[in-house]
Amino acid sequence: MTPQSADDQTLAIIADGIHKSFGKPPRRTEAVVDVSLRVVPGQVTGLIGPDGAGKTTLMRLIAGLLTPDSGTLTVLGLDAVADPLTVQASIGYMPQHFGLYEDLTVQENLNLYADLQGLPPDQRAARFAQLLHMTGLAPFTARLAGRLSGGMKQKLGLACTLVRPPRLLLLDEPTVGVDPVSRRELWAIVYQLVADEGMSVLLSTAYLDEAERCKEVILLHEGRVLGKGTPAEFTAHLTGRVYGASRPATIRRHLQAELQKQSVVRDAIIDGDLVRVLLDENAQPPELPGVTWQPLQPRFEDAFVLQLRERESQQHRKNQEHQESKESAVAALPTTPKNAPVKNREDIIIVSDLTRRFGTFIAVDAISFSVQRGEIFGLLGANGAGKSTTFRMLCGLLLPSAGKLSVAGVDLRTAAAKARARIGYMSQKFALYEVLSVRQNLIFFAKAYGLNRQRRAARIDWALAEFGLTNYSDTSCGLLPLGFKQRLAMACALMHEPDILFLDEPTSGVDPIERRAFWQRINQLADQGVTIMITTHFMDEAEYCDRLVIMSQGDILAAGSPKDVRAQAKSPEQPNPNMEDAFIALISTPNAPKAPRPSQ
Structure with missing residues (x-):
């Protein structure tokens, strides 16, 4: 020694x-x-x-x-x-x-x-x-x-x-x-x-x-x-490189996607009402029509992501020829879902007085809300709030005790199987077959969804390329890193090109690079007309939702856009709360009143 x-x-x-x-x-x-x-x-x-x-x-x-x-x-x-x-x-x-x-x-x-x-x-x-x-x-x-x-x-x-x-x-x-x-x-x-x-x-x-x-x-x-x-030592070199971008009347995820394409931008994420941007060293914020900029304090996540990005870039340069041929192959594949972008934002999920009892215990207490086509809708709550029970009812996995529940125009109380054919579901716990390879799992789910041989082959090729799983196609699921397991689970949920995608805490334990790639895919799906319903304990991810509800003890405690929910939690002590501050303030309020029913 x-x-x-x-x-x-x-x-x-x-x-x-x-x-x-x-x-x-x-x-x-x-x-x-x-x-x-x-x-x-x-x-x-x-x-x-x-x-x-x-x-x-x-x-x-x-x-x-x-x-x-x-x-x-x-x-x-x-x-x-x-x-x-x-x-x-x-x-x-x-x-x-x-x-x-x-x-x-x-x-x-x-x-x-x-x-x-x-x-x-x-x-x-x-x-x-x-x-x-x-x-x-x-x-x-x-x-x-x-x-x-x-x-x-x-x-x-x-x-x-x-x-x-x-x-x-x-x-x-x-x-x-x-x-x-x-x-x-x-x-x-x-x-x-x-x-x-x-x-x-x-x-x-x-x-x-x-x-x-x-x-x-x-x-x-x-x-x-x-x-x-110390965390401060990791972020010291980022002073002057982090900014918040905003543009009125532009959806934040669209501004984020636009900023990600700028050559001087190393990272762009949604952060409250802003898009948080990390720039190249000595770079100035790009001049874009209608975009205003404000300097922000660096965070540890900025330094962490920058280190990983730099290592990715080094690896990319080492394998440039291979990567370029691979990227060309990916681009040539039909990655666009069947759902085209929709202008008609009709309600595709309608919940009215939904109730679920387990004996004398009321897990979900007469809640009501609606979700529009192509919307990213968040279902948040403390552990035990009833959100997982609500989620299972929406997926047709659990019958309601009372109330009405319609998904994709189908009454789940009378035709759950018909509704499930139009739903993709990614569970909180990894639910694939770990003894099967990546390709075997994709084949299994494609057959389970009733895809014919030709369509099955095309979708499997799409999934392997779109989610970066080609090199792992013959690897047993149980040997995959968590991030790749999550990619495979999402690919399986999308095999039949569903109208609605249910995601139950899909990024729990996944590193920030994988989380960014995940949300990029979700944003693209929503823009193509797929309706996304998600639960998450990452409050920064709640900011990616168009609207959300916060549940507590089976009731809806707050509802609206992320900005609306943050506004409900404002106080003299916290005049500008972030989403986590708002969540804790709302959940912790004694005898908090039930939120007004969201418009339907």
């Missing part, structure tokens, strides 16, 4: 030349490549990287659950390679899918983990009381874990991890799939642990705004460390 300096002996984690691969050639995956890093104790350090960057593998190496192929790794002064069991007994580790026992109550889960971690019986009452107070779970000790909301499950998982207070806490994407209120509550708990108990925290996350909550950030890509420093 490399000799440690006096300063090194105080560090929480020391890694030198760590390497870890899986499989054998030619399918070997280099998960972690020559990683060297130092993690300072007593602070929150963020581990940031796109899907497949090696974050989870590195976490498992640090936790002593994997052995590196080479390199040295010291955790809390312990050799994690030579003595992994001692390391495991000294740290807390909460993986992405924490092992709660859903048939046990909250209290029973705590008791079980206290047994597993060897917490003495005389210390349990005080520790349980502290954890239940910290997580807000004290009123729910008798509730089964399986009946908790997603955010509450994450907080229970964290409490179980902390039954015996560790000096080092590893959190692997703890906030993926939970609503913004629960995210902020989890972060408050993490800050409290650092402040009150002096705990060191290493946290990986897919939410780039959370990187700015960290004291230091380690940026990973393709198993390698690209950089380490």
